[in-house]
Amino acid sequence: MIVGFIGLGMMGANAARNILRAGYPMVVHDIKPEAGKPLIEAGAKWADTPAEVMQQADVVVTMVYGPKEITQVVSGADGFLSTSCEGKFWIDLTTSSPKLMRELAAEFKAKGGGPVDAPVTGSVDAAIRGDMPMFVGGEDQDVEKVRPIIEAMGEVRRVGAYGNGYVAKLVNNQLWKIHAAAIGEAMVAAKLSGLDPEVWWEVMKGGAADSFVLQHDVPSIFAGHYDPSFPIALCLKDLSLIEELLVETGNRCELTRATHERFREAGERYGMGAGEMTVCKVIEDDAGIDLRVEGDWVAPWKVQHPTETKKAD
Template sequence: MKVGFIGLGMMGRNAALNIRRAGFAMVVNDIRDEATAVLVEKGAEAGLHPADVLDRCDVVVTMVFGPKEIEQVVRGPHGFLSTNCQGKYWIDLTTSSPKLMRELGAEFTAKGGHPVDAPVTGSVDAAIRGDMPMFVGGEDADIEVVRPVIEAMGEVRRVGKHGNGYVAKLVNNQLWKIHAAAIGEAMVTAKLAGLEPDVWWEVMKGGAADSFVLQHDVPSIFAGHYDPSFPIALCLKDLGLIEELLAETGTRNELTRATHDRFKEAGARYGMGAGEMTVCKLIEDDAGVALRVAGDWIAPWEVAPPKG
């Protein structure tokens, strides 16, 4: 089985490297030649464009910025639909619109292809290690065919039919962003009331306030870098998609809207390339306190990759 990979950003590059480590022959493509070069050095071939990658592979994995980019990969002049899709498998990891992706999946299926959605959660360290939880939607038979490719990148979490993976990813990120924003308020309140950040963190873990965000992301506040591996620009893209889904379903969304506004404020103050947890830095700076804690805080992008 030859595997293509399109979209070699921070997460995609590491996911692709794990597929390559698993021994798959690969063809890769990215809008940046330097990103492709990293995989070519590991033995992958370079693809000219999405259609070229699909032509040369049995399975193609995509992980691009958002809806506009993935639509171009599929419907563009050199997209998947411009070539033969018969018997091809497409695994998409992009955080995108469920409505759009179900449309693209149906078009790919109509041309004889097999779409599987597998958006990921976790962080860049999970992408490096190859243990990302992946929300996998699609036909059972299709998923079994591509399971070895998915499991080279992470853990299969079945969510039902194609398109449900995008829903799972958006509501996952909805809770993630709300909790990230709330952590800033809680940490600063504790600090101003006399409870030091490192003590606060230790006693919160394992209790009712615990979460992946608290466990994984608070050290980036302690270190003062606020995790630029996931920038505010991506947070705002995701929050926009989440609000679209909420509008489609008619769900009340006061907490999500307030969180979206907080992230917009962080982007305006610190820039779109600032780390996701600068949403907490807003509260920290406005209160005139520092939440730095001395320690050997390993940044997510600095974890060691698997051997091989």
Template sequence: MKIGFIGLGTMGRNAAANVRRAGFDMVVHDLRAEAVAPLLAMGAEAGTDPADVLARSDVVVTMVFGPKEVAEVIRGSRGFLSGDPAGKVWIDMTTSSPFLMRDLAAEFETRGGRAVDAPVTGSVDAAIRGDMPMFVGGDDAVIERVRPVIEAMGQLRKVGAYGNGYVAKLVNNQLWKIHAAAIGEAMVTAKLAGLDPLTWWNVMKGGAADSFVLSHDVPSIFAGHYDPSFPIALCLKDLGLIKELMDAVGTTATLTEATHDRFREAGRRYGAGAGEMTVCKVIEDDAGIDLRVEGDWLKPWEVTRPA
């Protein structure tokens, strides 16, 4: 199989690099030339636009910012539907709307292609290592056909029919964002009450309050960079999609809306490019305290891939 890859951002470029390392011939495309260059250095070919990438690939992977961008890849003047999708498999890893994506997949399949959704979770270090969990939806036979491509990037977790991957990703991020916001309140409360932040973190891990966010992301608060590899702009995009999903199914959204408000405040204060955990800095700054902890805290984007 020759693999196309469109969208070489923080997560996408590392996922694409792992596909190339697995030995697949590749054609890649991104709106930024500097994003394409590292893949070309690994032996990939450059595609001029989505239609060109599709024409030169058996399987094409997309991982772009959000719904607007992925719709352009499919329906744009040089999108997939301007070419011939017959016989091709499209794997989308974008965090997007399940409603839009089911429509786009139906249009792609009407033209003879097959679609698989595979949004990812974990941080950029998981993308670098190639072990990020992937919520994979679609026909079992099609998933098995592209399993080697998916497993080159991460862990395949089946979620049922096409579109369920987007649902799984959104509710995953819902819990992630709520917990991130709550961590700020807990850390500040603990320090103001006399509990050292590093001691607090060490005793929380492994207990009922533990989570990936607590174990993985609190060191970014200690370091003071708040993890800019996942910026507030993406958090707000995801929270908007989560709200859209909850409104559609009629779910009570009290905690999610409060979390969304906190992330909006972080964006207003620190900018859309600030790291995700600045949602905790809001509480920290309001309390007038500093949660920095001395130490050589690993930056997720500096993880090296195992040989």
């Protein structure tokens, strides 16, 4: 199968590279042509529009910024739906609105295509290694047809019908952002009370306070870069989608809204390009303390794919 890939940001480019590593011929597109150069050098071909990608590929993977961008890719003037989709498959990794995506998927299916949603969790290091957990929704026959391509990027976590992947991704990120905001308050309280930050981190892991955020993201606070590979702008986009889902379901969302406000504050103070964990820097700076810890804290974007690590050895 020829695989198309649209959306070559930090996560998308690494996911696409892993599909190439798996031996699939590839055609790529991004709104920034320069984003495709490393993949073209690795063997991919370039297409000027999403429609051209669909024409040339059997399976198209998309990973763009959000609802506005994916709508343009699918139903814009040069989108998927402007050309034949018969017998083609579409795997979407975008964090987006479940309601919107179910509508777009229905249009794609009506044109003879097979839609699969597979939003990812983890971080850029998981995209580099090719072990991203992926929330996969869709009809069984469609998922099984494209499973090898999904598994080239990460781990399949089946969530049922199409659209459920977007729901799983949003509530996943809801907990992620709440944990991130709470960690700042806990770290600062611990240090002000005399507990060394690194000691605090070591004793929290494995207990009731543990989470992916605690394990993975606290070192970015120690290092002082706060992980700019996932900027505040993306956090705010996700939190808006999460609140939209909670309102649609009629659910209470006080904790989510408080978290959203804390991330807004971080964006106002440090800029929309600042790292996600600057949500903790807000508390750190207000307390007038420094949570830096000396150490070899490897940044997520500097992790290598296992094959590259073996070459280095």
